[in-house]
Amino acid sequence: WVxxxxxxxxxxxFFFERCPTCMESQNLTAVSEFVLTGLSDDPELQPLLFGLFxxxxxxxxxxxxxxxxxxxxxxxxxxxxxxxxxxxSLADIGFSTTTIPKMLxxxxxxxxxxxxxxxxxxxxxxxLFGCLDNLLLAVMAYDRFxxxxxxxxxxxxxxxxxxxxxxxxxxxxSFLESQIHCLMVSQLTFCTNVEIHHFFCDAPQLxxxxxxxTSIDTILMYFIGAVFGGIPLSGILCSYTRIVSSILxxxxxxxxxxxxxxxxSHLSVVCLFYGTSLGVYLSSSISPSPRKGAVASVxxxxxxxxxxxxxxxxxxxDIKRALWxxxxxxx
Numbered sequence: 001w002v003x004x005x006x007x008x009x010x011x012x013x014f015f016f017e018r019c020p021t022c023m024e025s026q027n028l029t030a031v032s033e034f035v036l037t038g039l040s041d042d043p044e045l046q047p048l049l050f051g052l053f054x055x056x057x058x059x060x061x062x063x064x065x066x067x068x069x070x071x072x073x074x075x076x077x078x079x080x081x082x083x084x085x086x087x088x089s090l091a092d093i094g095f096s097t098t099t100i101p102k103m104l105x106x107x108x109x110x111x112x113x114x115x116x117x118x119x120x121x122x123x124x125x126x127x128l129f130g131c132l133d134n135l136l137l138a139v140m141a142y143d144r145f146x147x148x149x150x151x152x153x154x155x156x157x158x159x160x161x162x163x164x165x166x167x168x169x170x171x172x173x174s175f176l177e178s179q180i181h182c183l184m185v186s187q188l189t190f191c192t193n194v195e196i197h198h199f200f201c202d203a204p205q206l207x208x209x210x211x212x213x214t215s216i217d218t219i220l221m222y223f224i225g226a227v228f229g230g231i232p233l234s235g236i237l238c239s240y241t242r243i244v245s246s247i248l249x250x251x252x253x254x255x256x257x258x259x260x261x262x263x264x265s266h267l268s269v270v271c272l273f274y275g276t277s278l279g280v281y282l283s284s285s286i287s288p289s290p291r292k293g294a295v296a297s298v299x300x301x302x303x304x305x306x307x308x309x310x311x312x313x314x315x316x317x318d319i320k321r322a323l324w325x326x327x328x329x330x331x
Contacts, residue, residue: 031116031190031194032115032116033113033114033115033116033119033194034113034114034116034119034194034195034196034201034209035112035113035114035194035195035196036102036103036106036112036113036114036196036198036199036200036201037112037195037196037197037198037294038103038106038107038112038199038294039199039294039295039298046107046110049107050104050107050108053100053103053104053302054104056100056302056303056306057096057100057101057104057302059306060092060093060096060302060305060306060309061093061096061097063306063308063309063310063313064089064090064092064093064305064308064309065089065093066309066313066323066326067085067086067089067309067312067313067319068086068089068090069326070319070322070323070326071083071085071086071322072086073322073325073326074318074321074322074325076318076322077318077319077322080143080158080163081140081143081144081147082318082319083163083167084136084139084140084143084163084166084167085140085312087136087167088133088136088137088140088269088308089308089309091129091132091133091136092129092133092304092305092308093305094125094128094129094132095126095129095130095133095301095305096301096302096305096306098122098125098126098129098200099122099126099199099200099301099302100302102114102118102122102200103199103200114201118201119185119196119201119206120182120185120186120201122200122201123178123181123182123185123201123202123203123206124178124179124181124182125178126178126200126201126202127174127177127178127181127203128174128175128177128178129174130174131173131174131177131178131228131229132170132171132174133273134228134229134232134233134273135169135170135173135174135228135232136167136170137232137236137266137269137270137273138231138232138233138235138236138239139166139167139170140266141235141236141239141240141266141270142166142235142239143158144239144243144262144263144266145239145240145242145243146158147262148243148246148247148259148262148263149242149243149246173228174228177224177228180220180224181203181221181224184203184217184220184221185203185206187217188206188207188209188210188212188214188217189210189211189212190209190210190211191209191210191211193209194209195209196209197294198294198297199294199297200301202297203221204221207221233274236270240263240267243259243263246259247259247260265311265312265316268311269304269307269308269311269312272304272307272308272311273300273304276299276300276303276304277300279296279299
């Protein structure tokens, strides 16, 4: 934390030296709000966008809450895999809640503004839940690796203490990343242009708006992304490489199918999450249109959290049985 504060102090002093004309204007340090341009400026599309995103948000929250409820109420689901799944559903709810409600409020009130404090808070929570999703997927991949490659040692290796510790480490690592991005954004100084061509406050967009030199911040942002994104992805790839090699050594076809079915849902979610995320950033680098990048971001910020409950509930007999049990008790 001391090094982070020293970095922020150095960044601010460095900016004072390089941009004295900017710092003479008092307007630069008094930015009270930003303008979110959203997905479309067409007034006729606003009711359609409001209904569409409200429906998707409600489905996301309801679907993930049902998974949490099923895991909590059914004693058969009190296993490490479903414990991690419940935490992933909780992270998906937070991830969607960070961006969609503010967009719905802006559409309903015909306003595009977001306060400076609200923007920084949105950046912080966006990276918190996004990184938590990333780390939990890596933890779930490790859980599947132990279950398939070391089935006899699984109850001992994946004990409740280790499961709780893995979730806590994931949360605090995500919290650390979000606070680093929050500190970087809070050190930026903005000029007269406060339009963010997105439906939420995104750190790269804020770096483009800043009138200070953000080269150090950009390098640090990519470094943090490589650490907190690349390491979990490498762990997932390593786990599934070992899983596939173990499954291929199984002599019977039924045994192979049974082993693949235990990690099929998780593999589908991993492909959806990383496929949409990488697709958005690759498309934004090829086509630098901000509006197209905002539309593409809907895939991993809205669609992926909404699809996760369907993937796990439709492909998992235990979840479906638990949900039907809850419905029967309710009726």
